[in-house]
Amino acid sequence: MVSFKARRSEPQLVSPERPTPCETKPLSDIDDQHLLRYYETVVGFFRNCPGRTDDRPADLKGTFKAALAEALVYYYPVAGRLREEAGGKLVVDCTAEGVVFVDADADVRLQDFGEPLLPPYPCLDQLLCDPGDVKAVTGRPLLFMQVTELKCGGFVVGFHMCHNIADGFGMIQLMTSVTELMVKASPSLLPVWKRELLTTAQNTTPIPYPNPAYKPLLNSLDSTSDDVMLSIPPNRMVAQYFVFGQREVAALRSHIPGHLADSTTSFELLTAVMWRCRTIALGYEPSQRVRLMVTMNARGRWNRHTLIPWGYYGNAHVSPIVELTVDELCRKTLADTVELVRETKLSVTKECLASMVDTTAYIRQRPSLTMDRTYEVSDTRWIAAVKGLQLGWAEYVGGGIPLAGDLTSKLGSHHMRCQNEDGEDSTVVSLLLPRPAMERFKKEMAVWLNKNDKNLQIYPVPSSSYML
Incomplete structure (x- = not known):
């Protein structure tokens, strides 16, 4: 290198x-x-x-x-x-x-x-x-x-x-x-x-009718963390990147029925598999509750019920959350988990956005928020499709958010667009885990990919590349 x-x-x-x-x-x-x-x-x-x-x-x-x-x-x-x-x-x-x-x-x-x-x-x-x-x-x-x-x-x-x-x-x-x-x-x-x-029109009193997507956040107020992801410092963790090309995505699709496989997006599929593998790798107890938080851009034609105008550059993301026990997650078929991811995405409505504004305003007054056993995922593949970054004499060829996790939470994965070694359009997904959990994660993922984990395309992060 x-x-x-x-x-x-x-x-x-x-x-x-x-x-x-x-x-x-x-x-x-x-x-x-x-x-x-x-x-x-x-x-x-x-x-x-x-x-x-x-x-x-x-x-x-x-x-x-x-x-x-x-x-x-x-x-x-x-x-x-x-x-x-x-x-x-x-x-x-x-x-x-x-x-x-x-x-x-x-x-x-x-x-x-x-x-x-x-x-x-x-x-x-x-x-x-x-x-x-x-x-x-x-x-x-x-x-x-x-x-x-x-x-x-x-x-x-x-x-x-x-x-x-x-x-x-x-x-x-x-x-x-x-x-x-x-x-x-x-x-x-x-x-x-x-x-x-x-900006909310509510006062700082508790929200009377919170959207179900944000009840897990309110339940986290003043709670005590017992999550290994929050107790271990980042410098004792391993950051790695997993590349999913056409072969890998096809292998994962083979685990779900044809009618659903055809309509499932690669983001839904990869998120479902990684959430399951990550949960197992971290060794949570079967009765403990785990959460998936999907951070989504509230702009765009897909979300016509919102009032976010083009050109708005403030934070306009929504983060619906789904919560269930480890046992419930692991007993589900992959198809059921994919459907759960999809339902979480589709839960974003005008009412959901308004509830998120009210919820975040209330939580700001109570900063003792924990995010126990939460996996936060965001799709940033659109960055590679931004045509405005082409200069005529120069063109954007790659990049994005270069750190696994972020500088505060350690809990997130970013999906980024890339090309794999065969020149195919692919997705690279970041992940940060304690070292033993990362080894278990790779073994779990290899099973879903129907191949030996030694052949799984993984890019480890040099220690000097992870900055805190």
Whole structure:
């Protein structure tokens, strides 16, 4: 595996290119969750398009910095600072103080990161600038970005962004605007704030009729954790990535009836199998209750009952939860588990979204929340399909959220799009587990894939790649 050390500039503060409103903006109740008080990490790899190098700017990093300054005119709250008001609620002071930008060079080529390009990416710490304490979000820049130019002409964009300001869709929307502004005068999609759309009209009293999808969250208040996933520190865990190509997905589909196999999405199928294998691997007692939390983007045509406008870059995700005992989960057929995953996804309605807003507002007043025996899954494969990240002279070829779990919960898996060693469009799924549990997980997964675990395509994370 390649090893290198990037040559970095000193961190610079980049402010909006032109004057912007000086005001204070409230966050939504979805934004203002204690669980989101951290910096999410995203990395993207770009390569030059053959025959288009004449269009490439002579000063790539300078052009990127200038485009970032222009983007901050539209996304001016990102250039401000978070402040906690009395009562603990966060607001954004739009001060135009700026975001952190670092330019860097690395004597490696894009192909040196691996073919196919898959996480874990080598020397990830060299592609990201240092954000300091990733759990301290008030009074600090809300974005830390590094652009690293490679000797082949390709480049890597790595950033840490405060999750209270934007969800994954919003972060990519901002980055799309930056790349667009490198080649044209204005972004194709203008940002929308409107955080009041996801702010509760309730007071802080207990919710009288919570949506069933969120009762497990309310039941977690003031409870005591006995989950090994929460008691073991991340540096004693193993992070790995599992690649599912056409053969692997076909093998998993063979375990469910034909009529259901044809309609099941790969996300539903992989989530069902991994939840079962993970639960068994962690050795929970049969009577203990386990949960699946499916984090979904509330935007889009599939979700017409919501009022989230295009351009909204705040947190607009819903996370319905299903709960049952370990014994109930393990006795179900795979087909039944797939149906359970699907029902959880389809439970997202206008009423469910409103209930989530009320629930998160109430929980914010009671931050002693535990997430015992919870498996959180999100589908981020759409990042690879974002056409706005194509620059004409360069194109996005891979990346996403490069860490297994996140920097606060350790409980999540991200589904990311990739190509496998045969060049097929595939899904890579991250997972973080204690070492003994990871070995049990691989054995369980190998049974479902109908093959020896030695042939299972797994990408371990070097210890230097997992940053806390």
